[in-house]
Amino acid sequence: MRYAFSKLAKNDYAKYPFLKAAIKYVQIPDLRIQDLADSNRENILKRAQQRLEEAIFDNIVSRDLHHEDIEIISFPVAVMLAMATKNSFIQKRYALAEANQTYEDLRKESEEKTLEVAKNFGWELASNKESRMPYRFALNLVDYLRNTTHLREKPWKLVNRMLSNGNVYLGIDEVARLLKEEVRRHIEKRLELKELPAFPPKITEIAEKIRKLSEDTIGKTEMEGFPKAIVQVAFPPCIKALYESFSSGRHLSHVGRFTLTSFLINIGMPPETVVEFFKSFSDYNERMTRYQVEHIAGEKGSRTRYIPPKCDTLKTHGVCTNPDELCQRMRHPLSYYRIKVKAT
Amino acid sequence: MDSLTYVQNTFRDYYANNFSLQSALQMIEKREFGFASFDGWMLRHRSFKTKNELTMFLQDFAPHDAYFSCAYYEEPEAEMERKGWLGADLVFDIDADHIPTQCSKIHDEWTCGNCAFSGKGITPEKCPKCGNERFDTRTWPCEVCLDSAKTETVKLLDFLMRDFGFSDKEIRVFFSGHRGYHIHVENEAARSLNSMARKEIVDYVTGLGLDITYFGLSDRKILQGPSTKDQGWRGRIARSAYDFVRNANEDDYKNAGLQTNVELLIRNKKALLKSLDGVGTWSTVKGVAFGTWKRLVEHSIGSISAKVDTAVTTDVHRLIRLADTLHGKTGLKKVEFALSAVSTFDPFKSAIAFKAGTAKVIVSDAPKFRLDNEIFGPYKCKKIELPTAAALLLVCKGRAKVVE
Ligand code: SF4
Ligand SMILES: [Zn+2]
Ligand SMILES: [Zn+2]
Numbered sequence: 001m002r003y004a005f006s007k008l009a010k011n012d013y014a015k016y017p018f019l020k021a022a023i024k025y026v027q028i029p030d031l032r033i034q035d036l037a038d039s040n041r042e043n044i045l046k047r048a049q050q051r052l053e054e055a056i057f058d059n060i061v062s063r064d065l066h067h068e069d070i071e072i073i074s075f076p077v078a079v080m081l082a083m084a085t086k087n088s089f090i091q092k093r094y095a096l097a098e099a100n101q102t103y104e105d106l107r108k109e110s111e112e113k114t115l116e117v118a119k120n121f122g123w124e125l126a127s128n129k130e131s132r133m134p135y136r137f138a139l140n141l142v143d144y145l146r147n148t149t150h151l152r153e154k155p156w157k158l159v160n161r162m163l164s165n166g167n168v169y170l171g172i173d174e175v176a177r178l179l180k181e182e183v184r185r186h187i188e189k190r191l192e193l194k195e196l197p198a199f200p201p202k203i204t205e206i207a208e209k210i211r212k213l214s215e216d217t218i219g220k221t222e223m224e225g226f227p228k229a230i231v232q233v234a235f236p237p238c239i240k241a242l243y244e245s246f247s248s249g250r251h252l253s254h255v256g257r258f259t260l261t262s263f264l265i266n267i268g269m270p271p272e273t274v275v276e277f278f279k280s281f282s283d284y285n286e287r288m289t290r291y292q293v294e295h296i297a298g299e300k301g302s303r304t305r306y307i308p309p310k311c312d313t314l315k316t317h318g319v320c321t322n323p324d325e326l327c328q329r330m331r332h333p334l335s336y337y338r339i340k341v342k343a344t
Numbered sequence: 345m346d347s348l349t350y351v352q353n354t355f356r357d358y359y360a361n362n363f364s365l366q367s368a369l370q371m372i373e374k375r376e377f378g379f380a381s382f383d384g385w386m387l388r389h390r391s392f393k394t395k396n397e398l399t400m401f402l403q404d405f406a407p408h409d410a411y412f413s414c415a416y417y418e419e420p421e422a423e424m425e426r427k428g429w430l431g432a433d434l435v436f437d438i439d440a441d442h443i444p445t446q447c448s449k450i451h452d453e454w455t456c457g458n459c460a461f462s463g464k465g466i467t468p469e470k471c472p473k474c475g476n477e478r479f480d481t482r483t484w485p486c487e488v489c490l491d492s493a494k495t496e497t498v499k500l501l502d503f504l505m506r507d508f509g510f511s512d513k514e515i516r517v518f519f520s521g522h523r524g525y526h527i528h529v530e531n532e533a534a535r536s537l538n539s540m541a542r543k544e545i546v547d548y549v550t551g552l553g554l555d556i557t558y559f560g561l562s563d564r565k566i567l568q569g570p571s572t573k574d575q576g577w578r579g580r581i582a583r584s585a586y587d588f589v590r591n592a593n594e595d596d597y598k599n600a601g602l603q604t605n606v607e608l609l610i611r612n613k614k615a616l617l618k619s620l621d622g623v624g625t626w627s628t629v630k631g632v633a634f635g636t637w638k639r640l641v642e643h644s645i646g647s648i649s650a651k652v653d654t655a656v657t658t659d660v661h662r663l664i665r666l667a668d669t670l671h672g673k674t675g676l677k678k679v680e681f682a683l684s685a686v687s688t689f690d691p692f693k694s695a696i697a698f699k700a701g702t703a704k705v706i707v708s709d710a711p712k713f714r715l716d717n718e719i720f721g722p723y724k725c726k727k728i729e730l731p732t733a734a735a736l737l738l739v740c741k742g743r744a745k746v747v748e
Pocket of ligand 3: 445447448451486487488489490
């Protein structure tokens, strides 16, 4: 099957199987869950399982461009498998691992195809026509902001970018980086499905295997996340944002990291768990992390336990995010949490 | 008659007889409205289907202050969590409260609400004595201060059009009725921006977090500095530095923190201008080292950034004063004016709501001020009969009491 209007070929869809049009390129578009257990579909299921295993072991999912059909169709199947594990850690990790591969591919991609991938996500991305500016791409400001506000590194700050006439100018590597975020979010969203279908026994069986594998390689505590006494839904918006951006592998500002750490400690998370949490989602130096966490908890150095900054301070540092109605009455994220815990 | 009753009666008169909503209100039915009454309570979560309905309400209620949301909601009357936020205009507030002027030290005062420590000029964020953050302030809508707010507005407009690419049809400007200007951007794509994204926009126009290493200036060696022909902040920096170098005298350099290099800079003026105006190879000016360029650039950034109030722009639920209604602190109207009229707009003419009548007042103290073509004051403990607009301004600002 060929689609004249698309600048992407089947091979590209094998590389970027999450694109909307990808499924049109495979011979068996209306594959049903039940059919997956058939022996002649075994290859698909196998590759799907492999995708998840690669995510767990290597944090990146490879591409096999010699078997395009299987490559394309095994992606939605892998998403389903991830859902069947019912484990949000595995799901997040899988989304990130697919996105990591996409980043590697896009960095080397042609301009034309990059534009096509961006278009799939509704971005207004164009090749740069202004010869005076040494950038290959121009991205619409709103699209840029939507994809960068949680990236705290200085070069992503709008004020440090070339902005002209509503466009932010970017190099190929930067575009790849931002599309990676978009892909990760897109896959996470697909995984969010509220009502799970009834999976055939074969699928549940594989899902269980993956769970087991993940526990063995990554460790149980990290996969389980928070102790029961901590009520995540009671987090104020600022903490929620910090937590989410950190757990999806983004870098936090110094204030952001201090706020998150001191918050978690003050609501009763054991310092050990906080260290584990930081370790599992980043390449922070473990010894430093441990030292800092213990310092904030008052176990090292000063002996005083630190509390998070108050709302006013967080506002000036730009950590305060989408404050809600309850926030209007609060001066401190900890009081927000305490009140909300009582209410839930 | 006590002063509050006087103000209330005068406001009633305005809403009943002179009031009309001139300014356009996009999607009025999706906005939340709020009103402050003369008894001191706040009526919130109101909505109106049409401008007519809103006009009738205002004629009847004659509020102390009237507000509408920059946000659009599915159900504006519901509680905040159930309103269903659909988006919000991008709004900027430029207020004399945040702009340092010489005269603010004369006409503005603050007193700590906790320890009564007081001072003149811009209100600090924290009381220098006890750290408290609440203050009683006594300010004045001064012409000089409003002019500097206008200068900031002009700078902001340039950012919005050239860098952000908003068209003049999407940008609306207002005099707030007190000490500043409001700038609204009504652009469909920008509507969806969350508060973090808006913070990035504020940081852009205020230059907060700008790091000169991303503009060709890294430690000790100058690679390719900005040129006046560049776009974005690069061009702004170069153009601002260019203007500065072209006009600066010895004192200007000293004030900019360049005292040690004054002579060198003045001697090299031509070469400096050429570097800034050309392709931006800054390192060619002999004797002018990295540190000097850096200081020059930092000074330029400070003078071209637009001083907007961060809290207003980043609050996507903010209630903003409704245009054509009276400001409770002045009795002046909030008024919209054409973008093209920024330079000629006169707030002390266009915002006057009362053209007739007089009132007898005792003024405790007030600086010299102007309304339209008439100059008043300064007054100190003086009983006097004044035109309604002037009397109202003094009474609203707590500088005068109505007699009898
Ligand atoms: S108001 Fe306070 S608690 Fe709410 S989001 Fe902002 S900083 Fe957090
Ligand atoms: Zn004090
Ligand atoms: Zn002044």
